[in-house]
Amino acid sequence: MEAYSKSKLNRVKRGKIRATYNVEKINTILDAGFIGYVSYVYKGRAITLPMAYGRQDNKIYLHGSQANRMLLALLEAKEMSMTVMHLDALVLARSGLHHSVNYRSATLFGSIKNLEDPKEKDAALFCFMEHMMKGRWDGIRPMHKEELERTLVVEMTIETASAKIRDVGVADEPEDYDLDVWAGLVPLKQIAEYPIADKGLPQQMEISKHVLNYYEQNKNSL
Numbered sequence: 001m002e003a004y005s006k007s008k009l010n011r012v013k014r015g016k017i018r019a020t021y022n023v024e025k026i027n028t029i030l031d032a033g034f035i036g037y038v039s040y041v042y043k044g045r046a047i048t049l050p051m052a053y054g055r056q057d058n059k060i061y062l063h064g065s066q067a068n069r070m071l072l073a074l075l076e077a078k079e080m081s082m083t084v085m086h087l088d089a090l091v092l093a094r095s096g097l098h099h100s101v102n103y104r105s106a107t108l109f110g111s112i113k114n115l116e117d118p119k120e121k122d123a124a125l126f127c128f129m130e131h132m133m134k135g136r137w138d139g140i141r142p143m144h145k146e147e148l149e150r151t152l153v154v155e156m157t158i159e160t161a162s163a164k165i166r167d168v169g170v171a172d173e174p175e176d177y178d179l180d181v182w183a184g185l186v187p188l189k190q191i192a193e194y195p196i197a198d199k200g201l202p203q204q205m206e207i208s209k210h211v212l213n214y215y216e217q218n219k220n221s222l
Contacts, residue, residue: 009109010162018164026163029084029106030055034132036082036108038062040073053082054128060108060156061124071152074112080156083107088167090186094176102185106163108156115153118145124153135210192218 003021004010012019020026030036039048049070054061060082064071074080089102115121122143129137170183192215197203 004160004162006162007160010107010160012162012164015164015166018166020163020165021161022163023161025165026106026108026161027055029086029104029163030060030108031131032086032104033084036060036084038070038074038080038082040070040077040080042069042073051082052128052132054124054131056127058110058158059127060110060158061128061153062156063125063128063151063153066150066152068152071154075114075154078111078113079109080112081107081109082156087188089188091166091170092183092186093170094172094179094181094183098170098172100166100171102166102168104163104165104167106161108158108161110157110159112154112156115155118148120155121148121151121153124155125151133210133214135208135213139208139210189221191221194219 001023003023004026006021010021034052035050036053037048038051039046041047047070051062051070062071083105085103085105087101087103091098091100091102093099115124125143125148126137129140169185172183195207195211195215197205197207
């Protein structure tokens with residue numbers, strides 16, 4: 001599938017010129033981040049929380065405690081939505097109305113299920129960890145059986161999605177371009193700084209290669 005089909009659920013109405021339904025472009029937005037905003041309803045109230053996630057193909061993996069009210073509410077509803085957004089620049093215009101931001105955002109819709117098989121849970125948590133930092137899974141101790149049993153792991157199947165991207169400059173009124181007002185972009189980046197060792201033994205250890213690789217790849221931008 002090259003693109004998600006448009007429907008009332010995922011169709012972008014406002015600023016549709018910036019919309020894309022291309023699967024590859026949406027996956028690129030997802031893979032550039034690690035935190036998504038998940039919405040759910042608890043006792044009649046709408047709540048949105050940031051959650052770390054992993055992605056493999058059209059699957060999104062979340063995890064928490066077995067008593068996590070958000071995950072339990074989503075499992076009861078059997079569906080979920082998640083948004084991932086990256087802020088790339090402040091757009092400073094000549095008038096307040098035309099100030100904006102450059103960004104990349106993707107909103108996902110799909111079904112959700114509880115992963116109960118230990119092998120499936122283990123694979124999902126591997127995906128989660130590798131999404132955070134490639135190579136980290138092999139650099140840590142294996143998970144204890146009790147830890148796995150205490151962890152609720154859910155799998156979302158992305159059934160449809162859409163994205164919006166703004167990556168242009170200022171869009172002022174034609175008559176405002178001659179005003180004596182500075183306008184332009186302030187680019188924003190999230191960067192990785194040099195790793196800081198935890199107390200104890202890590203302070204005497206060399207930093208793991210996969211950690212240094214992550215730092216080198218992301219010290220300029222994430």
